[in-house]
Amino acid sequence: MLSSFFSPKLCPMNKQKTDYDIIVIGGGPAGIMAAGQAALSDKRVLLVEKMERLGRKLRITGKGRCNLTNDTTIDEFMRHFGKNGRFLKPAFYNFFVSDLRKLLDQNGIATMVERGSRVFPVCESAPRVADALSNWLKKTGAETSFNTRVTGLLIEDSAIRGITVNRHGKTGQLTAQSVILCTGGKSYPRTGSTGDGYTLAKEAGHSIKPVRPALIPLVTDGDTAVRLQGLSLRNVTASLWVDNKKQAEELGEMLFTHFGLSGPLILTLSGQAVDALENKSAVQIVIDLKPGLDHQKLDARLLRDFSEHAKQQYHTLLHSLLPGKLIPVCIAETGIPKDKIVGQINAKERQCLRNWLKDFRFTVTGYRPIEEAIISAGGIDTKEVQSKTMESRIVKNLYFAGEVLDIDADTGGYNLQAAFSTGFLAGVSV
Ligand SMILES: Cc1cc2nc3c(=O)[nH]c(=O)nc-3n(C[C@H](O)[C@H](O)[C@H](O)COP(=O)(O)OP(=O)(O)OC[C@H]3O[C@@H](n4cnc5c(N)ncnc54)[C@H](O)[C@@H]3O)c2cc1C
Incomplete structure (x- = not known):
């Protein structure tokens, strides 16, 4: 006793x-x-x-x-x-x-x-x-x-x-x-x-x-997240893609970290991402940086911006569209030279920028250990x-x-x- x-x-x-x-x-x-x-x-x-x-x-x-x-x-x-x-x-x-x-x-x-x-x-x-x-x-x-x-x-x-x-x-x-x-x-x-x-x-x-x-940050491939470390995005949507099929989508706030993605949006999607990774499925997170505009409306907005700032360089124009930390990543991923004059950007390049803004993609390779999970x-x-x-x-x-x-x-x-x-x-x- x-x-x-x-x-x-x-x-x-x-x-x-x-x-x-x-x-x-x-x-x-x-x-x-x-x-x-x-x-x-x-x-x-x-x-x-x-x-x-x-x-x-x-x-x-x-x-x-x-x-x-x-x-x-x-x-x-x-x-x-x-x-x-x-x-x-x-x-x-x-x-x-x-x-x-x-x-x-x-x-x-x-x-x-x-x-x-x-x-x-x-x-x-x-x-x-x-x-x-x-x-x-x-x-x-x-x-x-x-x-x-x-x-x-x-x-x-x-x-x-x-x-x-x-x-x-x-x-x-x-x-x-x-x-x-x-x-x-x-x-x-x-x-x-x-x-x-x-x-x-x-x-x-x-x-x-x-x-x-569950409610766990996700680890991503490559160094993009690392380069954006500390950047928090509000009012974006993140969707979870499993074996090339969209499985879930959330609107809100997210954060880039030294290992990948975190923040409320990502935590909410993480349970399904963990299960998919455990099933050996291919998992991606796709960020829509302009969820309030569909492709057509975003194209109209870009056309307007391009004509208003036709003499500016591409990287200067991007400041009106994106937080500063994202600009080098956007330039690298769209392949449009940073000093290109906006008036000279062609329709194909504009489409490429539009697609990237709506589909900023990360391959998820893992998740943080259970010790770091909220639940x-x-x-x-x-x-x-x-x-x-x-x-x-x-x-x-x-x-x-x-x-x-x-x-x-x-x-x-x-x-x-x-x-x-x-x-x-x-x-x-x-
Ligand atoms: C960082 C963080 C933030 C969170 N924020 C929120 C939030 O804002 N809102 C929300 O809804 N949820 C939140 N959660 C989740 C929430 O805290 C948990 O779901 C909740 O605490 C679970 O309550 P519980 O009593 O079941 O377990 P716990 O809170 O884990 O308590 C279990 C207790 O059992 C004791 N214990 C364990 N083993 C033994 C043993 N062998 N002998 C004696 N005692 C033992 C432990 O010491 C502990 O005190 C958060 C979790 C984390 C980690």
């Missing part, structure tokens, strides 16, 4: 044989919510976290501003989770956007809605959100044990009995009537999410869908989990919540809401 360093409190009215009624593994958004909700129903709850504090990943979300959720409908939410979206329906019905905003508001975190219906805290501070939730958890009466790593699940007769842990090199066991596993994914391991939950669930008999990075795709197969309670279909009284499950969505606050909603449902179901 670990009682020596945990001293679990036994409720005199309800002396149980177990150390706790409920043990929650992992103190991210899913675990905090699950533990808090369970404790609110007068259960003896222990949240076990291997790091020194709660919500290490939550504290760096949304570039430190924390995109908490998205002010949209349940149907729209489910759409952003792709084929596993329906699994989340009961969780969203039980605890959705307004519930989360209300809970945060009651705990001193007012929220606001920004572009794309993204919900942020008014204080624009992810650490303050994590602190507010930690304080709320304390008030619910749940206990916490930090620097404690769960190393195994105790299972007897297909039912959970407790956990094994390691704390400062000491090992031991803790018993409980129910366990909620909320260990997150495998990305940003320095936050504590190292994929332990996949091993624990697998040992309990669960199937794990291959874990791979892990794959995880515990949702078919083996009851969507109405989050309970395992394999081990009685074992529950799951958050990113450890095979659920992942686009950027926009969907992933945090899913962690909170599944955590809530598991917490009230136990």
Whole structure:
């Protein structure tokens, strides 16, 4: 028994044989919510976290501003989770956007809605959100044990009995009537999410869908991206081409880096790109630098510019069309000499420029490692989990919540809401 360093409190009215009624593994958004909700129903709850504090990943979300959720409908939410979206329906019905905003508001975190219906805290501070939730958890009466790593699940007769842990090199066991596993994914391991939950669930008999990075920057061929490193483009479209077929298209903001392409647009397309690369398909990203103009309108615009600036050199004219960093790349890729007088550019060359502006193409050769992903795709197969309670279909009284499950969505606050909603449902179901 670990009682020596945990001293679990036994409720005199309800002396149980177990150390706790409920043990929650992992103190991210899913675990905090699950533990808090369970404790609110007068259960003896222990949240076990291997790091020194709660919500290490939550504290760096949304570039430190924390995109908490998205002010949209349940149907729209489910759409952003792709084929596993329906699994989340009961969780969203039980605890959705307004519930989360209300809970945060009651705990001193007012929220606001920004572009794309993204919900942020008014204080624009992810650490303050994590602190507010930690304080709320304390008030619910749940206990916490930090620097404690769960190393195994105790299972007897297909039912959970407790956990094994390691704390400062000491090992031991803790018993409980129910366990909620909320260990997150495998990305940003320095936050504590190292994929332990996949091993624990697998040992309990669960199937794990291959874990791979999603919302991940893409690595491209050649040195074009490197030359454009640091350049960010807004209001462009990027489309994903797989084996010469257009598979998806997004409008927004992107960034060139020393290895390839990043930014919200690319992250959104990355899940499909990773899957295609894994299938050994040819993957390309095509950037449309002038998405507001179709070929005909763009040609009319170029004709007008060419006649207005007929005496200028080609590279000077390009300043009215492109950010400075893109100009040398445009000159190299269109093959039109930089000092050519605009009035002398012929129709074929103009067509070449127009095509390049609408079709700036990169061959994708890979993706950054899962450690750099915003989210892990794959995880515990949702078919083996009851969507109405989050309970395992394999081990009685074992529950799951958050990113450890095979659920992942686009950027926009969907992933945090899913962690909170599944955590809530598991917490009230136990
Ligand atoms: C840089 C970055 C920015 C992001 N920004 C956003 C955003 O703005 N909006 C959004 O919706 N999503 C965002 N996400 C995704 C979001 O943070 C995650 O989906 C979410 O944190 C998942 O919550 P979780 O509780 O399931 O897991 P986690 O937050 O990963 O928490 C899991 C916890 O379990 C603990 N743990 C793991 N193994 C053990 C073990 N063996 N024993 C004990 N404890 C263990 C970990 O230490 C960790 O504290 C971002 C992710 C990253 C990496």
